[in-house]
Amino acid sequence: MAALKPPTSGSKHPLAVYTICDVRQHNLASSLWLTAHGRVYDVTPFLPLHPGGTRSLLRHAGGDADTDFDFHSDSAQRQWAQYDIGQLGPCEARPKVGRSGCVIM
Numbered sequence: 001m002a003a004l005k006p007p008t009s010g011s012k013h014p015l016a017v018y019t020i021c022d023v024r025q026h027n028l029a030s031s032l033w034l035t036a037h038g039r040v041y042d043v044t045p046f047l048p049l050h051p052g053g054t055r056s057l058l059r060h061a062g063g064d065a066d067t068d069f070d071f072h073s074d075s076a077q078r079q080w081a082q083y084d085i086g087q088l089g090p091c092e093a094r095p096k097v098g099r100s101g102c103v104i105m
């Protein structure tokens with residue numbers, strides 16, 4: 001069965017592109033991003049509201065949540081779009097290396 005793709009129609013910034021280096025810097029409760037199926041999510045405002053608790057989100061802070069997206073119900077998957085802030089792009093799409101010096105090969 002083909003993997004479900006997150007809906008992007010609810011994205012506030014469908015064209016913004018972030019690298020995994022950008023995402024990794026948002027790994028705290030005060031700024032918590034994660035990725036799923038090529039999209040980037042800022043779930044900071046959702047942290048206290050998540051029905052699955054804060055720990056499940058914090059565990060994936062600044063990282064990948066592909067399989068986690070897939071196990072949510074259809075209606076929960078639609079909610080993800082509210083926190084969609086853009087697309088996950090390759091690091092080489094950026095002219096400069098980030099301050100963290102993070103380079104993904």
Ligand code: HEM
Nearest residue numbers: 041043051052056057060065068072073075076079080083
């Ligand atoms: C934007 C991100 C997320 C949204 C909007 C979201 C939303 C929801 C919603 C609405 C539910 C209720 C059950 C359902 O309808 O499926 C739920 C349950 C759950 N979520 Fe998330 N979720 C997000 C991210 C994550 C991540 C990254 C994890 C990582 C493990 C996760 C783990 C869980 C778990 C374990 C439950 C089950 C809770 C239970 O039934 O006891 N969620 N989520």
